[in-house]
Amino acid sequence: MDPVIVVGAGPVGLALSLCLATQGVPTVVLDEGAGGDEPRPARTAVLRPDTAALVARLGCSTLRDEGAQWVGWRQLRRKQQMRRLRLGDADEVGGASAAVGTVPGALGAAAGDGERADAVFPSPLHLPQHALTRGLRDAAARHELVRLVPESRLDSLEQDPRGVTVHTRGPGATWWRGSHVVGCDGARSTVRKLLGVRFPGRTAVERHAVAALRVELPWPGEAVLHRQPPWRGGGQEVSARPLPDGAWRLDWLLPARGELVTPEALVERVRDTLAGWCGEAPPYDLLDTGVYTLHHRLARRWRVDRAFLAGDAAHLLGALGTQGLDEGLRDAENLGWKLAHAWHHGASETLLDSYQAERRTAVAARLRAADQSLTILRGGGGLRTYLPGTARGHDTLLADGHLGNGPLGAPPAYPHSPLAPPHAEGHTTVDTRTGAPVADVLVTAPDGTTVRLRDRLGRGRALVVLVAPGTGVWDRRHWLTAGVMPRLAEAVAALPAPSELLVTESYPGASAHTVLLVRPDGHLVAAFGGVRPDELYAAADAARGGGPGPSSAKGRAGRTDRTVNIN
Numbered sequence: 001m002d003p004v005i006v007v008g009a010g011p012v013g014l015a016l017s018l019c020l021a022t023q024g025v026p027t028v029v030l031d032e033g034a035g036g037d038e039p040r041p042a043r044t045a046v047l048r049p050d051t052a053a054l055v056a057r058l059g060c061s062t063l064r065d066e067g068a069q070w071v072g073w074r075q076l077r078r079k080q081q082m083r084r085l086r087l088g089d090a091d092e093v094g095g096a097s098a099a100v101g102t103v104p105g106a107l108g109a110a111a112g113d114g115e116r117a118d119a120v121f122p123s124p125l126h127l128p129q130h131a132l133t134r135g136l137r138d139a140a141a142r143h144e145l146v147r148l149v150p151e152s153r154l155d156s157l158e159q160d161p162r163g164v165t166v167h168t169r170g171p172g173a174t175w176w177r178g179s180h181v182v183g184c185d186g187a188r189s190t191v192r193k194l195l196g197v198r199f200p201g202r203t204a205v206e207r208h209a210v211a212a213l214r215v216e217l218p219w220p221g222e223a224v225l226h227r228q229p230p231w232r233g234g235g236q237e238v239s240a241r242p243l244p245d246g247a248w249r250l251d252w253l254l255p256a257r258g259e260l261v262t263p264e265a266l267v268e269r270v271r272d273t274l275a276g277w278c279g280e281a282p283p284y285d286l287l288d289t290g291v292y293t294l295h296h297r298l299a300r301r302w303r304v305d306r307a308f309l310a311g312d313a314a315h316l317l318g319a320l321g322t323q324g325l326d327e328g329l330r331d332a333e334n335l336g337w338k339l340a341h342a343w344h345h346g347a348s349e350t351l352l353d354s355y356q357a358e359r360r361t362a363v364a365a366r367l368r369a370a371d372q373s374l375t376i377l378r379g380g381g382g383l384r385t386y387l388p389g390t391a392r393g394h395d396t397l398l399a400d401g402h403l404g405n406g407p408l409g410a411p412p413a414y415p416h417s418p419l420a421p422p423h424a425e426g427h428t429t430v431d432t433r434t435g436a437p438v439a440d441v442l443v444t445a446p447d448g449t450t451v452r453l454r455d456r457l458g459r460g461r462a463l464v465v466l467v468a469p470g471t472g473v474w475d476r477r478h479w480l481t482a483g484v485m486p487r488l489a490e491a492v493a494a495l496p497a498p499s500e501l502l503v504t505e506s507y508p509g510a511s512a513h514t515v516l517l518v519r520p521d522g523h524l525v526a527a528f529g530g531v532r533p534d535e536l537y538a539a540a541d542a543a544r545g546g547g548p549g550p551s552s553a554k555g556r557a558g559r560t561d562r563t564v565n566i567n
Helices: 011-022 049-057 062-066 129-142 190-195 263-278 324-345 349-379 382-386 390-403 485-493 533-543
Strands: 004-007 027-030 044-047 072-077 080-088 125-128 146-149 153-160 163-169 174-178 181-183 201-214 222-227 237-242 247-254 285-298 307-309 442-444 450-452 462-467 499-504 514-518 524-529
Touching: 004 011, 004 163, 004 174, 011 027, 011 049, 011 129, 011 146, 011 324, 027 174, 044 049, 044 129, 044 324, 049 062, 049 129, 049 324, 062 125, 062 129, 072 390, 080 390, 125 129, 129 146, 153 190, 181 190, 190 307, 201 263, 201 349, 222 390, 247 263, 263 285, 285 349, 324 349, 349 390, 462 485, 462 533, 485 499, 485 533, 514 533, 524 533
Parallel strands: 004 027, 004 181, 027 146, 072 222, 181 307, 462 499
Antiparallel strands: 044 125, 072 080, 153 163, 163 174, 201 247, 201 285, 222 237, 237 247, 442 450, 442 499, 462 514, 514 524
């Protein structure tokens, strides 16, 4: 069968090619460039825990050496510290002090009103985007199922019932044949233009000056957002986010349609900001600078027959700390397992259409939340009047955007997906709602290995997880043949799509003997109160959109749909 053609060799295109290759699907990656990125320390990526885990699973080695996890988050307003949160690993529990105090250095002031946060938030991962791209490119170059083709600019795309044909120009101008084509070729996507897909939205919603520098700041390892800084030329907002090796990225919010920011003016901003935070400007090494404008856009269609759009080709966002790259990587993970299923087993239109139904809906909700929050934070009036405690409400919105919480940043759920199973009598509830990402609990596979649940994702298999307290202290030879396990293993083997059976000691909100069905991208399909083979089969069939596979009659032969409990 022909490979999947991926147009664009940025982080999203490379991640998609690796998602597919990991699931046994060959890809051809058409790269308009020469096969490398110019190092730009001021152009960075902030990955939430779910997307950082995805990139790590794909073999990106630069996360460890060139990425920084923040140990804390501070929000300042004028001369006061308004909030401080402790950040840590996603599964860390405990309290985090957010006591109001004085800002270090020249901003010492009396304490004002603040708030306390008892939770420890998962830390984002911050690294230069060229390092992320290089790590993914190296992983792709090592994989035998990924073919990277530099200096290949797409100029033609044709589709027929059996596949796609594209033409590229460049030193090796040629025609390429594929099963599907995915445009990951950025905001000016050639694929999107050749498909005739409109890309409406808002222009210049935010404008920032940015600098990367090596310096010592009063908050080692902590990200800082300072609103209305009190020094001359401080502007409305400035942030500092740590990078490895003592480097920081500083961002200044600029007027949306202000005058040109000269290099001299940007250096003056750097000095004034460092003096404001430290009392006087400390020695620093300026690494890179830039000015960028953020736009909000959403493609009308993300699928046209055998052609798909992902990443910046499908959407643009980024205001208020939201991360367009995060959403692009989620596009790749979502589309990857669906195209892999189609490539290996055939797929229904429902499965392929679900990519647009799920991802476009999720990004549209993110854009709506950002646009509404921009009205509150930047425009005054409007929805602002409905917030109890305007200042604190503003702080919460900004923290959500930067740390990946709430409507502005949390990983999306797909409760209304066309792949959601119909309600059944045996369904039960857990703390994860249907369609949301599952908790990253420890699980044990039948071969005896114990790993994080997230480590078993992206392999082209659904996961069936049995909650069985006590299995961690049993001899594996006993619990594999005890209670519900034999019957559950039989039910899993009969499912209409490849599946893996796992066991966990506990899961948030789940009682003993609960069975979870999880999609290959980690979203919960359904939870069952016990082993219910027919209902499990029906849910697994819905999650793959129906289509080719064992018939219901064959898959359910000789079974009765009853709850089975451990004796």
